[in-house]
Amino acid sequence: MATPAASVRIYQSAPQALRTSSVHRRWSPATAIAMALLLGGSVTALAVTNPTKEEYGAHAGTQLVGLATDELCSQRTLPLVLQLWIKDCPRLIADQEAALASLANQFTRRWNLGVASVFVTTVGGQDLLPTLRLPRYSVTTLGVAGRFLVLQTQSDSGDLE
Structure with a gap:
């Protein structure tokens, strides 16, 4: 076996594979395919789990029950006459969850982005009684991956007057 000449440096005799350029690094075809499949699978999974307006309505109904319970029952914003008449305010509002979900669906605009959706709901502001006006709520929500x-x-x- 011949030894390299003394004028040849060790790094000059190294195989070409050891010489790398930080500027021209390329992905192997297998890595590029794997990354493309991963990205495609992620986009597909997000598109499949993009929430519908009905799913958002169910979620909004639950949220409205909590808000209405806090606003009307916990903070005692109901007139005294109604407080005496309504014995179990939280239960009365919780029983209206389906109606509140339907109400939320009626007042919701949805922008479908394919992999996610933006929902804007504005409810309230109506007169409940001549002296009681419901609070107005506006909520902007991002729906993505079923959440x-x-x-x-x-x-x-x-x-209140």
């Missing part, structure tokens, strides 16, 4: 993330909420306090 809901509230992005922004706004409310006014309803008017």
Whole structure:
């Protein structure tokens, strides 16, 4: 076996594979295919689990029950006459969850982005009694992967005269 000449440096005799350039690094075809499949699978999974308006309505109904219970029952914003008449305010509101979900669906706009949806719901502001106006709520929610993330909420306090 011949030894390299003294004028040849060790790094010059190394195979070409050891010489790498930080500028021209390329992905192997298998890596590129795996990454494309992973990205495609992720997009498909997000598209399949993109929540519908009906799914959002059920979620919004549950949220509205909590908000209405806090606003009307816990903070005692009902007029005294109604407080005496309604014995179990939280249960009365909880029994209206289906109606609140339907109400939320009526007042919701949905922007379908394919892999996610943006829902904007504005409810309330109606007169419940001549002296009681319901608070107005506006909620912007992102629906992605079967979950809901509230992005922004706004409310006014309803008017009691």
